[in-house]
Amino acid sequence: ISKGVGLSDRAAARDAVPITTVTTASMEAYDLFLKGREDFDRYYFDEARQSLEKAALKDPGFALPQYYLARVYASLADATQSKKALEEFKKLSKTSTGKGKDGLYVAAVSAMLDKDTEGYVKGLKDVIRADPRDKRALVDLAWFYKNDKKYSEAIAEFDKAIEIDPDFGYALNLLAYTYAEMGKIDEALKTFERYAAAQPGDANPLDSMGDLYFLTGKFDKARGKYERALAIKPEFPSSWKLAYLYAMEGDYDSALRWADHLITHAQTDGIRAQGHQWKGTYYYIMGRVDEALSELGRAETLARASGNPELADIALRGALWTCYDWGKLELCRMYLERRLAYRKESNQGTPSLNKVYELLYSGLIDVKGGDIAPAKKKLADILALAGGVGEKEQDFNKTAVAHLSREILFAEGAFDEAVRVFKDSPAVQVDLSYYITVQQKNVPFTADFTALALVGKRETDKAIAEYERLVSPDAAVRERALVHPFSRFRLAALYEAKGDLDRAVGQYEGALKVWKNADPGLFEVATARKKLAMLKAKTAKPKGASVDAFYVSPVIVAPNGLLVP
Structure with a gap:
């Protein structure tokens, strides 16, 4: 087990924490709890679940395992068990408050669950006063400050935790994300690299670096990190991100394979549902509407x-x-x-x-x-x-x-x-x-609302420029959205109307590459196939036609709007 996690923390707890100051009378339950919490910190949720469930069985009156179980089950998309564990924690927090700093931590968490933010912060500070070396309370306080946009206060608390344990991966990970949110990308990357060095062989440091590269537009590097994370732990959530990276390149066959990977390695029906939801999203883009609805039904x-x-x-x-x-x-x-x-x-x-x-x-x-x-x-x-x-x-x-x-x-x-x-x-x-x-970001398709308005105003050149942005090979230019074939279809019609038939052909071909197995009878697909065949048969370039000649679909008449939660 790598530095900063595993047996060292648990052994230290056994040696240094008197049983009278924790929230359980069973040292075996406490040891299992610490193991579960360490796996939680590593984002190894199923392993965490197993240890925490055992801890709860060893001592049914032990509150803290129930709190972490609620979080673990939520991460595994098991809403029923998460709700049950949370209710059990709330009950135990009132009847078995515990002793020492763990009891103070239970009180702090209870305040948070009651949406008492002042009580939560006060509770964490009470834990830190009771034990200034409680690195977890320091990190929890830092993360609260980060979410409240109090970055300097957050960094200060993270630094205190890392000074106590320079290899505390949980702190290094969240500190790096804080730097990233602040726009300090170099600091974020250095911190993620330090995190990876502290926990060699773990999947999450690689996944986290993949996230940073994704958000900074370095998509090839992101793909490499996600693939390495999945090689270590096939069930890790990197799979849906990897699938999306392939979809951003228009490689929907690979995107679907990685969505299937997510389903195959899912540890709960909730995660499997997410995998089928992703497949529904990709089939929607591909014009395979019946399959999309089938996947969403699953x-x-x-x-x-x-x-x-x-x-x-x-x-x-x-x-x-x-x-x-x-x-x-x-x-x-x-x-x-x-x-x-x-x-x-x-x-x-x-x-x-x-x-x-x-x-x-x-x-x-x-x-x-x-x-x-x-x-x-x-x-x-x-x-x-x-x-x-x-x-x-x-x-x-x-x-x-x-x-x-x-x-x-x-x-x-x-x-x-x-x-x-x-x-x-x-x-x-x-x-x-x-x-x-x-x-x-992608469903429903709303990105071309401005372009369609420009078409309506007969500002064709501006509409073309906007559509060219939406089909750009640079995903950062598209704000990390997929290239929807609707954009290619509508841009092709604009090119055709201007008599730019070569580029019209290119866009129709691009749309139909994604729609190669689309359902029969879809207006846009049928029109694109007809237009492409017609244009390829032409031997001379005409002057073009009115834009109206190519915009007869009800999809064009009333473009889509933003998704409402």
Whole structure:
């Protein structure tokens, strides 16, 4: 076991911690707890689960294993067990508060769970006063400061922890992410390298360096780190990131293989559901709509069976948007009804929020079908609900208003105002800690809203420039989004309208390479195939045609909007 983890910490605990100052009467339970916590620090969640479950069995009154089990189960997407462990921790924290600094730590965590941030900070400081060398409390305090954007205070606490244990990988990892968030990339990389040296043979240092390279646009280096992490530990979450890197290059066959790898090595049904959700995302891009819906259906089934209502809801949302983007409006309505029914059944969201969802999605479907009047009525209804929506749901309400507003404005030809509303809405930011943000960046397809408005304004050259950005081979230029074949299809039509047939052919070919096995009957796919055959048959370049000649799809008439959580 590498330096800074493993037997050394546990042996030190046995030698240095009197049994009267911890939260269990069983030293065996405490030793198992420490082993589980060390594996948790390494992001080896299944190993952590095994030790923590044994600790809880050895001493059912021991609170701390339940807290870490709740976190481990959550990381393994096992919502039912996570909830159960958290409830057990809350119960034990009231009846078995424990002694010494561990008892103080239980009190601090309890305050955090009660959303008492002042109590949480005070509790951590109480632990540190009781034991100034408690490196974990120092790191927890540092991470709290980091999340509160108090970077100097965070760095100071991290430094204290690392001074106590220079090879404390958990601290080095989080310190490096803090530097990265501050924009201190060189410091972040040096700290990750120090982390890797402290824990040679572990997967997470490599995965973390992969994240840094991903976020700084060094995608080849990111791929190499993720592959090395998976060679060490095949079940590590690097697989979905590696799949996405291949998808960013347009290699969807490799992306699907790595999604299958995620499913094959998943340790819970919740993780397997995520893998099927990723496959649904890639099939959606590839125009394999039936397969996309099938994969999302599997994700929903697994999520429900494993007690993950939020994950099941995400799968239903993915199916809804898949149908919407590909113009399958009746099927979209069906998935909307299913999603709303499931949200009610699983008690997700308040009735007012779910009503906003119903009005938003059905209004978008109206606009896409060319029926503006009922969409305007639904927008007014959303605005009327604003007063009854809870404080936590106000942002969702505002997002819904902006989304439906801009689609109506676009459909009415108010392109400048529509773009203003679009640009004023918060953009989805990729956060590798939350895989769903990466999917939200791509589904539904909204990136070309501005380009479509420029087409509507007959500013063709500006529209071409925007589409060229969206299909750039440099993923950083695209804000790490996938190149959607819709962009290539629409850019090809613009090139064709200008008489630039060579580049039109190139874009149609690029779209059809991804759509090579697309479902029959999809308008964009059929049109791209027809246009490509026609252009290749031409022997002379014509002057081109009106842009309108190539924009007859309902997808073009009413472009898609941002994903609403």
